[in-house]
Amino acid sequence: MKVVECKELTKRYGKAKAINNLSFELTENKITGLIGRNGAGKTTLLKMIAGYLHHTSGDIQVFSENPFNNLKVSANSIFIDNGMSFSPSLTLEELLETSGEFYPNWDQRLAKRLFDYFSFNPLQSHVNLSKGMKSTFNMIIGLAARCPLTIFDEPTSGMDAGTRKDFYRALLKDYIAHPRTIILSSHLLSEVEDILEEILLIKNGEKLLHMPIEILKEYSIGISGKATAVSEWTSNKETIFTQSIGVDGSYVVIKNDCSLRDLEIARDIGLEVSSVSAEDVCTYLTSKTKEGIDHVFN
Amino acid sequence: MSLTDVTTWEITKKQYRYKLKSYFGVFSSLVAIQLLAILFSLNGTGMSGGSSGTFSYDVNYYTGDIIQVLVMIWAFITAIIITTKAYRYDDYSFVTNRLISHYSNILFLFSASILAGIMVFFTGHLFRLITILLKNTDSIMVSELTLLGTLKGITASILYIFLCASIGYFVGILIQLNRLFSFLLPVLFVGALFVDGMNNDPTVFPSIISFFGSENFLFLFILKIIMASALFYILAISFSNRMEVRP
DSSP states (O other): OEEEEEEEEEEEETTEEEEEEEEEEEESSOEEEEEOOTTSSHHHHHHHHTTSSOOSEEEEEETTBOOTTOHHHHHHEEEEOTTOOOOTTSBHHHHHHHHHHHOTTOOHHHHHHHHHHTTOOTTOBGGGSOHHHHHHHHHHHHHHTOOSEEEEESTTTTOOHHHHHHHHHHHHHHHHHSOOEEEEEESOHHHHTTTOSEEEEEETTEEEEEEEHHHHHTSEEEEEEEHHHHHHHTTTSOEEEEEEETTTEEEEEEESOOOHHHHHHHHHTTOEEEEOOHHHHHHHHHSSSTTTTHHHHO | OOOOOOOHHHHHHHHHHHHHHHTHHHHHHHHHHHHHHHHHHTTOSEEEEEEETTEEEEEEEOOSHHHHHHHHHHHHHHHHHTTSHHHHHHHTTSSOOHHHHHHHHHHHHHHHHHHHHHHHHHHHHHHHHHHHHHSOOSOOOOOOOOHHHHHHHHHHHHHHHHHHHHHHHHHHHHHHHOTHHHHHHHHHHHHHHHHHTTTSOOOHHHHHHHHHHSOOOHHHHHHHHHHHHHHHHHHHHHHHTTOOSOO
C-alpha cells in the first residue's frame, strides 16, 4: 500500500519555491530517511505530509487522501519536531496520559518506561525542559503513539551523543516489534544510515535520489592520483565532486557506471579507486558547487 | 499497521476535555476579575437624599452590575486569547483538524460562560453581604428573589457572557488572519461610536443594545443571543478554514 504519494508537488512561499516539482512514493512499513542540507525543504515537505501546510500545485496523497486539515490523516499520523507545543498547565505525566487518550495504539507501558529511563520528573512542565530534554520527550510521544505514519523532523537536535544513540536504538527496536511507516529527516546521514531502508535526498526542493540505502552505498566511486591522469581518465564520465590534494594530486568522485575494464585501466595508470560512503555521496551531491567550500577561497 | 477511523464528535470530546484541563489559567483570571469587580462596586452606583426640617435621609444604591460587565469583558478577552498561536498550536500536538479545534473551543467557551454566569450570581450576593458588613446602615432594602427570577437572571447572565465570548472569538480569528485588524477594529469601533453620536442623537448602538438588552420574553431573548453568537462562530470558522499550522 502506498502511504505517501506526491506528484509534481510544489510549494511556493511568495516567489521562492520551497518544494519544486517533487514526485515520489513511500510504501508501507519502511523507514525512509529524508536527507538534505539546511533550507532544502525537508520541514516544508514533512509539514505538507502531516497536513499542516497547503501545497501550491501538484498533488499529495497520504493514505490516499489529501492530508490538509484531514482528520483521518491526523489520527493515523504523528509529526514530531522541536516546535511541538504543549500546554504549560499540564505536567509531563498528564501530557503522556492525554496522548494516550488521543492515539488508539498508544503504549503507556513503553511511554512510562522510556520516561523513567531518561529520568524525567513527572511533575515538571514541558516549557521548562531544556532543548535536548524537549526533543527526548517529544520522541517518547512519537514512539509510544505507534501511529501508522510516524514523522520525525530532525528529532535529535539538542540531544547529547548518548541520548541520540539510545533514541535510534529505541526507534529500531520498536519498529521491528511494531512495523510502521517512519520518515526521519536529518542532515547527518552517517548517524541514521544504519537504521534506514530507503533514502530520499532533496536539494533546493527538488528530488536528487530516492533509492534503497544499499544501492546508494555503491552509487559512486572515488578516484585519486595525479591531477592530469585523473582529469584525463574522468573526462568522459559524470563527475560529482572534485578536490585538489597537495601540489599536483586530485580526488574525483564519479557515478559508478564504468566497466571493469575502465577500472583496470585506471589502476594501470596509477590511479587509486576507493569506495565512497553514503554520507559523502550525499554531501557531494547536495553541495553548492562541484569544488565545495574550497572554491570560495580560490 | 491498520488504520483507525475516528469521528469528528469523538475527537471533539477529547479535545474539549483536554482544554478544560489545559486552559486552567482562564479560570483563575475569572476569580481575580470578580474580586476586582467587588472592589469597584463597593462605592455604590447611585445616591440620593433629602431632608425636611429636622429629618434627613440618604439612599445608597448597590448593584452587582459592574461584576457582570467585567465578566463580559473577561469573556471577550479570553476568547481572543484562545485564538492566539500558543493555544492553537497546542491542539495540533494531538489529533485534530481545524473544525474540531473550533468546536472544542466553542464548547469550552460555553462551559466557561456557564461557570462565569453562576459565579456572577454568587459574587453579586457576596458583594451585598460585604456591603452590609462594611457600611454603616440603618436599614437595608433588597429586591425580592424568587426561584424563577433567579434562574432567569442566571440564564440571561450566562447568555450575555457567551455572546461577548463569541464576538471575542470572531475578533481573535480576524486578528490571527491579519495583524492589521488589531489596529483596524478598535479604530472602526470607536469611529462608529463617534459617527453614530455626531448629531447628538445616536441610533445604531442604542438600538443594538436594546435589541439584546430589553427583551422581556425569555424564549425570544435566548433565540436572539444564540442566533447572534452562532453567526459570529460561523464567520470565524469559515474565515479560518484554510489557515495553516505552524507555517
